[in-house]
Amino acid sequence: MFSYIFGTSAEGRNPPTIQEGHKAVEVVIDGEHLKVDVDVLAEVSGLFLQVQSTDAKECPLLDFPGGLERFRDIAGFLVDGEALSVTEETVLDLMEATWLLECPRLLEDVMESPFAKSLSSRRRAEILEHILPYTAASSPADSEHAADMLAATPSENDVLGSWTEHGMVSAISQGTPSLACGQFLRLFQFETLMWQTTERAAIKLASQLDSGDFILGPRLATGSLRVCAELLRLQRLREEEAGFVTAAMQPVSALWKCPGLKRRNLMDKPLRAKVSWDSHLFALRCMRRRLAATAPPSLASRSNVEMAGELKEDEQAHKDLPMELCETAQDSTLICFVELVGFVDVERLFPNWSALLIRTLLLIDQPAETGMGHSGVARKMFKATFASSILVQRLAWCAPAPVPPAWLADVVAHPDASKALLRVLAGYRHMEAEEFCDLVEHVLLTQFLSWEHCHDTILKSELVNELVGACLDAGRKAAALPGNIIPSLGERRCPAHWAGQHVLWRLEHLGRRLFDVSFVFQEGFLPHSWPDCFDGDGSNPGPLLRVMAAEDDVCCPQPQVVEVQGTCLWDEGLLTIPLLRPTMMEGRAVTERPILHYGRQVIMRHLWYKHSGTYCDVSKLKSLWDLACWSLCEDAGLIRQALEYLKGTYRELCGPQGAWTADSEEAIFQMYLAIDLSVLPIQALQSPWVPVQVQTVRLFVQQQPADQFHEELQQEVDRATEHLKSIDLQCAKLSEKLNMVEQRTVMNKSQISEASVALEEHQRRKREASR
Incomplete structure (x- = not known):
C-alpha cells in the first residue's frame, strides 16, 4: 500500500540484471554509479550501441533528466521489463531521456501509457511544444540546425562523437570492416526510427487538441518541416469540418470528454501563446526558420536575433525576407519546402518571398490538388510579382536559369521584361540551336515586337547585330557544299556547337527576319555607337563614316574618294545586297520611315568598300542606283557621295581603257539626272566629268522656280484685271440709277411748285370772300 502511494524506494530496489557473458558498463550520473547490461541495452538504444563498440568501462551521463533514480527506472523497464511509471512529475524527464538515449521504444511506451491517454487538451498542447524542437533536431531534413533545437550538453555530444569514432576505428583496425559497416547501419536505423517515432508522437498529440488549444504560432513552428506540414493539414481539415454547431459546442464537449479528468480540465491554466497565425504566415515562418539555420554565419546570427520573442517573430512574419538570405539559399534547402508551398497565399506574398517560392516550385513539378501543376503556380507567382521584385526578374537570366524564357511573354507589358529578355539572349552561345530559335521566334518576334520598350531596349542593342551575324553565318555553313572553302573570318560568329545541326537553315531564315524588323533600329547595320539599353541611354551619333575628303567651298575637278571607317x-559578307532588296521595296511603300535613307547609306558603303582604284560596272551600278531610289533623297552628304562616285565612273568609262558604249553613257546620264544636284554647291559641279547635259538640266532646274513665280504673278494680274472690269460695270449701273433719281427729283420739285401756287391762290380767294 505504501509503495503504491509513495512509490518504490531506491535503496530497496535491485540493480538491473546483467546476463552471463554480457558486457557491463558503469553509468555515472551526478557522482553515483550504476552497472548496466550494455549488450541488452544496445538492442534498443542508439547511445549504448555506440558504447558497445568501444572498450570504455564507464559511461558518464552528465545532467541526466531525473538523475540516477530516473535512469534506474528506465534501465529496469528496458532490461527486466519492469512497469514504467509515467506521471505528471516524470513524463518530461522520460521524454528528454528518450532522445538522450536514442531509444524509440521508450518514447512509444510513454505515449501509450494510461497517463498520456488521459491528458487534457491543454496539457497535450504544452507537451507538444516540448516535443516539437526534438522533431527538428532528429529529422534528416532539419539536421543542420539540430544543435539549436536539441537541449543537449556539449560534454554529452563530445562523448558520443568520441565513442563512435573510436568504435569504428577499432573495428577497422581489427580487420573487420564488415562489422564497422553493420554497426553504422544499426546506428542509422536507430536514428531513423527515433525521428519517425518523434514525429508520429507530435502529430498524434496535435490531432487530439481541441480547437481552442490548436493555435498556429511561433511555439508550433519549432518542429521539423514535415511536422509543420502535417500541422497545416490538420488546421485545414479542422477549418473544413468546423461549423456553427461544432464551434458552439466545442468548449462544453471539451470539459466532459474525459470523465475522470473533469476537474483537471476546469483547473488548467490558459495557454501562454501571444501570437496566432493563419496557415499562410505559419508556413512562411517555418520556411524562414529553415533558411536562417542554413544561412552563412553572419546572416544566421542576424536572423536568430530577429526571431527572439514571440512578438518579435510575429513582427518579422509580416515582413519580407532579406535579399541576402534569398540569394544564399541553396536548392537542397528549398526542395524541403515543397509541402509547405501549398498553404501559401500567392496574393499576399512579398517580392523576395515570391522569388524564393518560384525556385522551390520549379525544383519539382507534380500535379497539385487544385489541378494546376507546381510550374503553373510558379508561373502565376512570376507574373504577379515580376514588376515589384528584382529577385524575380533575375530568375529569368541568372545561370542556371530556373524560369523558362517563355514566361516573359506573360509580363511583356513591363519595360523590365525587355531588359530580362535581352540578358537571356546574351547567353545565346551557350544555348542549343533549337532552343535559341524557339526563343527568338515565339517570344521576341511574336510577343515583344509590338511594344515600344522592345524597340528601344532589344532592337537597338548591339546584341541584335551579333545575333543576325550568327544566324547568317549558320546559313552560310549550311550552304557550303563538301569541299568548298569558306573564307576565314577569325573567330566565327556562329557558335561551334551549332555546326552540323539540321536547324542551320532555320537559323538562316531567322536571321533574315531579324534583319528585316531591326534594319532601321540598327541604322542599316552600319558602324555606329550603340546605346546602353540597360541605363536607358538612347543617344545615337549616327553612322561613323567620313563623307568627303575635300571641303564644299573648294573646286574639285577630279573625283574624290570617300574613306570608309x-x-x-x-x-x-554576311549581309549582302540581295538581302537588302525586300527591305528597300518596303521602304518605298512606307516613306515616313528612314528605311530608304539607311538603304542608300548601305549601298554607298558597299560601293566605296569595294573600291580599289576601279569603279563598279555601269550595268551593275545602274541596278544599285534604281534600288536606292535617289529621286526621294534629300541628304546632301549622300548626294555628294553619289556625285563623286559617278564622276569617277564617267572618267573611267571615257578613259583609254574604258568600255565606252552609247548605252553606257546613256545610263550614266540617267544616273546623274536621278540625283538632285540643286542641293549641292556650284563648286562641286565644276568638273569636266560632270556632263554638260547635267549642267543644262541643273540650270533648267534652277530656272524653274523663277518661271513658276512669273506664271503665278501673271495669273494674279489677270485675276486683278477681271476684278477691275467687274467694278467698272458696277459703277456704270450705279450712274444710271443716279440719273433716274435726279429726274424724279426735278419732277417732284415742279409738282411742289404748282401745289404752292394753287395753295396761295386758294388763300387769296378766301380772303377776298371774307371781305
Whole structure:
C-alpha cells in the first residue's frame, strides 16, 4: 500500500540484471554509479550501441533528466521489463531521456501509457511544444540546425562523437570492416526510427487538441518541416469540418470528454501563446526558420536575433525576407519546402518571398490538388510579382536559369521584361540551336515586337547585330557544299556547337527576319555607337563614316574618294545586297520611315568598300542606283557621295581603257539626272566629268522656280484685271440709277411748285370772300 502511494524506494530496489557473458558498463550520473547490461541495452538504444563498440568501462551521463533514480527506472523497464511509471512529475524527464538515449521504444511506451491517454487538451498542447524542437533536431531534413533545437550538453555530444569514432576505428583496425559497416547501419536505423517515432508522437498529440488549444504560432513552428506540414493539414481539415454547431459546442464537449479528468480540465491554466497565425504566415515562418539555420554565419546570427520573442517573430512574419538570405539559399534547402508551398497565399506574398517560392516550385513539378501543376503556380507567382521584385526578374537570366524564357511573354507589358529578355539572349552561345530559335521566334518576334520598350531596349542593342551575324553565318555553313572553302573570318560568329545541326537553315531564315524588323533600329547595320539599353541611354551619333575628303567651298575637278571607317556585317559578307532588296521595296511603300535613307547609306558603303582604284560596272551600278531610289533623297552628304562616285565612273568609262558604249553613257546620264544636284554647291559641279547635259538640266532646274513665280504673278494680274472690269460695270449701273433719281427729283420739285401756287391762290380767294 505504501509503495503504491509513495512509490518504490531506491535503496530497496535491485540493480538491473546483467546476463552471463554480457558486457557491463558503469553509468555515472551526478557522482553515483550504476552497472548496466550494455549488450541488452544496445538492442534498443542508439547511445549504448555506440558504447558497445568501444572498450570504455564507464559511461558518464552528465545532467541526466531525473538523475540516477530516473535512469534506474528506465534501465529496469528496458532490461527486466519492469512497469514504467509515467506521471505528471516524470513524463518530461522520460521524454528528454528518450532522445538522450536514442531509444524509440521508450518514447512509444510513454505515449501509450494510461497517463498520456488521459491528458487534457491543454496539457497535450504544452507537451507538444516540448516535443516539437526534438522533431527538428532528429529529422534528416532539419539536421543542420539540430544543435539549436536539441537541449543537449556539449560534454554529452563530445562523448558520443568520441565513442563512435573510436568504435569504428577499432573495428577497422581489427580487420573487420564488415562489422564497422553493420554497426553504422544499426546506428542509422536507430536514428531513423527515433525521428519517425518523434514525429508520429507530435502529430498524434496535435490531432487530439481541441480547437481552442490548436493555435498556429511561433511555439508550433519549432518542429521539423514535415511536422509543420502535417500541422497545416490538420488546421485545414479542422477549418473544413468546423461549423456553427461544432464551434458552439466545442468548449462544453471539451470539459466532459474525459470523465475522470473533469476537474483537471476546469483547473488548467490558459495557454501562454501571444501570437496566432493563419496557415499562410505559419508556413512562411517555418520556411524562414529553415533558411536562417542554413544561412552563412553572419546572416544566421542576424536572423536568430530577429526571431527572439514571440512578438518579435510575429513582427518579422509580416515582413519580407532579406535579399541576402534569398540569394544564399541553396536548392537542397528549398526542395524541403515543397509541402509547405501549398498553404501559401500567392496574393499576399512579398517580392523576395515570391522569388524564393518560384525556385522551390520549379525544383519539382507534380500535379497539385487544385489541378494546376507546381510550374503553373510558379508561373502565376512570376507574373504577379515580376514588376515589384528584382529577385524575380533575375530568375529569368541568372545561370542556371530556373524560369523558362517563355514566361516573359506573360509580363511583356513591363519595360523590365525587355531588359530580362535581352540578358537571356546574351547567353545565346551557350544555348542549343533549337532552343535559341524557339526563343527568338515565339517570344521576341511574336510577343515583344509590338511594344515600344522592345524597340528601344532589344532592337537597338548591339546584341541584335551579333545575333543576325550568327544566324547568317549558320546559313552560310549550311550552304557550303563538301569541299568548298569558306573564307576565314577569325573567330566565327556562329557558335561551334551549332555546326552540323539540321536547324542551320532555320537559323538562316531567322536571321533574315531579324534583319528585316531591326534594319532601321540598327541604322542599316552600319558602324555606329550603340546605346546602353540597360541605363536607358538612347543617344545615337549616327553612322561613323567620313563623307568627303575635300571641303564644299573648294573646286574639285577630279573625283574624290570617300574613306570608309569601321567594320560591320556588310564588310564581312554576311549581309549582302540581295538581302537588302525586300527591305528597300518596303521602304518605298512606307516613306515616313528612314528605311530608304539607311538603304542608300548601305549601298554607298558597299560601293566605296569595294573600291580599289576601279569603279563598279555601269550595268551593275545602274541596278544599285534604281534600288536606292535617289529621286526621294534629300541628304546632301549622300548626294555628294553619289556625285563623286559617278564622276569617277564617267572618267573611267571615257578613259583609254574604258568600255565606252552609247548605252553606257546613256545610263550614266540617267544616273546623274536621278540625283538632285540643286542641293549641292556650284563648286562641286565644276568638273569636266560632270556632263554638260547635267549642267543644262541643273540650270533648267534652277530656272524653274523663277518661271513658276512669273506664271503665278501673271495669273494674279489677270485675276486683278477681271476684278477691275467687274467694278467698272458696277459703277456704270450705279450712274444710271443716279440719273433716274435726279429726274424724279426735278419732277417732284415742279409738282411742289404748282401745289404752292394753287395753295396761295386758294388763300387769296378766301380772303377776298371774307371781305
